[in-house]
Amino acid sequence: MLSIAVILVLSYLIGSVPSSVWLGKLVHGVDVRDYGSGNAGATNAFRVLGWKVGSSALLLDMGKGALAAGVFSQLRLGAVPSFGAWELDTVIMLLAGLAAIVGHIFPLYLGFDGGKGVATTAGVLLAVTPLTMLIVMAIFVAVLLPSGYVSLASMTSAVAFPIAVAVQIFVFGTGLDLSVLVVGVLLALGIVIAHRSNIRRLMNGEENQFSSFRPAQGMIGRGEL
Structure with missing residues (x-):
C-alpha cells in the first residue's frame, strides 16, 4: 500500500512510457517523431508505420491510463485528504489518471515532449466510467x-x-x-x-x-x- 504522492509519481512514470516511439524503434528501427506529423502519439504511428504498430501503440497508451486510474489508485494506505462532498475513491482514480496523462504529454523519457494524450485520457476514463x-x-x-x-x-x-x-x-x-x-x-x-x-x-x-x-x-x- 502506498501514499497518494507515490501513486501520482508511479502514474506519471507509467504515463511517460512513449509507446509509439519505442515500438517504432523496436519493430522498424525508426523514430516515429522524425516522420509524418512529428508527433509521438498513436495517430502518427498509424500514419507512418501502419495499423499493426499503430494499434499496438493505441492499446498501450490506453492501457497506461487504465492502469494508473484503475490499479495504481488503489495502492494506498492510511489517512487521505478530504475532498468535500466528492467521492474519495473516484477523486483518487482521477488524480492518478491525470498524472498518467501529464506523463504522456510531458514524458520524462523523451525530454518532456510527448503526444496529445487522447488515448491515455480514454484509458483513464474507461477505468473510471x-x-x-x-x-x-x-x-x-x-x-x-x-x-x-x-x-x-x-x-x-x-x-x-x-x-x-x-x-x-x-x-x-x-x-x-x-x-x-x-x-x-x-x-x-x-x-x-x-x-x-x-x-x-x-x-x-x-x-x-x-x-x-x-x-x-x-x-x-x-x-x-
Missing part, C-alpha cells in the same frame, strides 16, 4: 469513419464526454460523482487546446485524413514497411 466511455468511443468512430479526420473525432468525443456525464447525473440521476464532470470538462478543454494547430488546418482544408491502414509510402525512406 466504462459505460460513458463506450458511448464516447462510438461517437469517435461515428465521426472518424465519414470524415477521415482523427483530430476532429478526438475533439468531438472529448467534448461529448462531459456532456454525456452531465446527462447521466442531472437527467437520469445516476451515481456518477460530480468530480468526473469537473475533470471531464477540464480534459475536454485541454484536448481541444492541444489540437489548436489541427483546428487551423481543418479550417484551411489542410488537415491530413486517415485513409489507410497501411504505412505511408516513402514517408520513412524505406518504402512500404
Whole structure:
C-alpha cells in the first residue's frame, strides 16, 4: 500500500512510457517523431508505420491510463485528504489518471515532449466510467469513419464526454460523482487546446485524413514497411 504522492509519481512514470516511439524503434528501427506529423502519439504511428504498430501503440497508451486510474489508485494506505462532498475513491482514480496523462504529454523519457494524450485520457476514463466511455468511443468512430479526420473525432468525443456525464447525473440521476464532470470538462478543454494547430488546418482544408491502414509510402525512406 502506498501514499497518494507515490501513486501520482508511479502514474506519471507509467504515463511517460512513449509507446509509439519505442515500438517504432523496436519493430522498424525508426523514430516515429522524425516522420509524418512529428508527433509521438498513436495517430502518427498509424500514419507512418501502419495499423499493426499503430494499434499496438493505441492499446498501450490506453492501457497506461487504465492502469494508473484503475490499479495504481488503489495502492494506498492510511489517512487521505478530504475532498468535500466528492467521492474519495473516484477523486483518487482521477488524480492518478491525470498524472498518467501529464506523463504522456510531458514524458520524462523523451525530454518532456510527448503526444496529445487522447488515448491515455480514454484509458483513464474507461477505468473510471466504462459505460460513458463506450458511448464516447462510438461517437469517435461515428465521426472518424465519414470524415477521415482523427483530430476532429478526438475533439468531438472529448467534448461529448462531459456532456454525456452531465446527462447521466442531472437527467437520469445516476451515481456518477460530480468530480468526473469537473475533470471531464477540464480534459475536454485541454484536448481541444492541444489540437489548436489541427483546428487551423481543418479550417484551411489542410488537415491530413486517415485513409489507410497501411504505412505511408516513402514517408520513412524505406518504402512500404
